[in-house]
């Protein structure tokens with residue numbers, strides 16, 4: 001049951017949210033044991049031998065981004081947002097990689113299934129579910145040490161039922177709506193919900209809000225959350241660790257929003273939430289989207305390619321077909337100025353990006369061979385940076401990550 005005498009320090013220990021975090025045995029490497037850390041990341045042995053496209057996850061980039069975010073946030077622990085399949089990188093791949101990083105204190109998800117996948121992948125640090133769960137899901141999650149959030153009026157009844165069933169208090173975070181009006185309970189009413197049956201049923205570990213990402217109003221929202229915690233404290237209720245800041249607030253930076261924990265998503269994966277934040281240039285994109293050349297062709301001047309012949313060769317040119325398309329998460333809009341790296345050269349995307357195929361123009365020489373590896377998105381050239389591909393193709397930065405197909409094969413390099 002909730003013990004109001006629990007000190008902050010004891011709470012920290014109970015929550016496992018210390019800066020260093022618990023220590024874990026290293027995860028088994030997804031790569032061949034002969035791999036040496038000094039080898040370049042994209043050597044052929046790490047690549048799948050087939051013709052299907054794949055996603056290369058860069059574990060060193062994830063570690064670099066976590067350290068960078070931690071430094072920007074003044075060393076506060078990071079609650080890593082891994083919703084939407086870890087922003088497309090793959091929950092079962094990215095989760096364990098984050099779990100062993102010291103700056104990462106825990107995880108945030110929005111769907112119950114995401115918490116279950118993280119536990120199945122061996123993730124041991126605390127997980128906070130920031131969305132609804134059925135009674136059945138909630139019980140499974142609490143048994144797996146995932147924290148629920150009190151976010152809607154009906155959550156209180158669910159928590160009371162669950163605490164009775166399990167015979168113990170449920171660790172939770174409060175989700176306060178301080179002006180976003182999307183999720184959570186109104187900050188000026190949330191304390192009135194904490195009646196005595198609910199307070200008996202829960203152990204409050206933290207309280208969160210979601211910022212609208214407007215600098216002055218974000219400060220106001222953070223002040224509202226802090227004032228809420230102060231009012232609660234005067235009433236004998238500790239709200240634990242306060243958290244609000246997403247990548248946007250961390251990169252601005254807007255330190256008034258940092259509170260006790262920060263809660264970034266995009267920045268951890270190496271993306272910048274806005275063109276302005278990109279000027280910081282300190283993050284590394286943590287994935288490469290790769291595909292193979294599967295066909296070469298030669299066009300005479302005036303010949304068109306693909307649907308509606310949207311591209312016509314002005315001069316004779318070689319072209320190559322890549323086995324990747326928009327279903328894999330490559331934006332169809334990349335025909336408007338996108339480029340692809342094969343070998344050490346960038347080639348323009350032409351024609352129409354279809355479900356499973358992308359065409360590139362090679363120029364007067366064939367230059368590439370069937371089976372060659374193409375990199376469509378990644379850190380290797382400024383033109384391939386996810387933010388740059390987003391800008392050229394008319395997509396949001398977030399889509400460059402979140403629309404990566406879950407069915408892409410994933411490899412890990414360090």
Ligand SMILES: *Cc1c(COP(=O)(O)O)cnc(C)c1O
Pocket residue numbers: 081083110130210245246247248263264265266267273
């Ligand atoms: C997605 C999400 C974040 C992280 O947002 P980014 O802009 O990717 O950093 C933080 N908090 C909540 C509640 C979220 O849903």
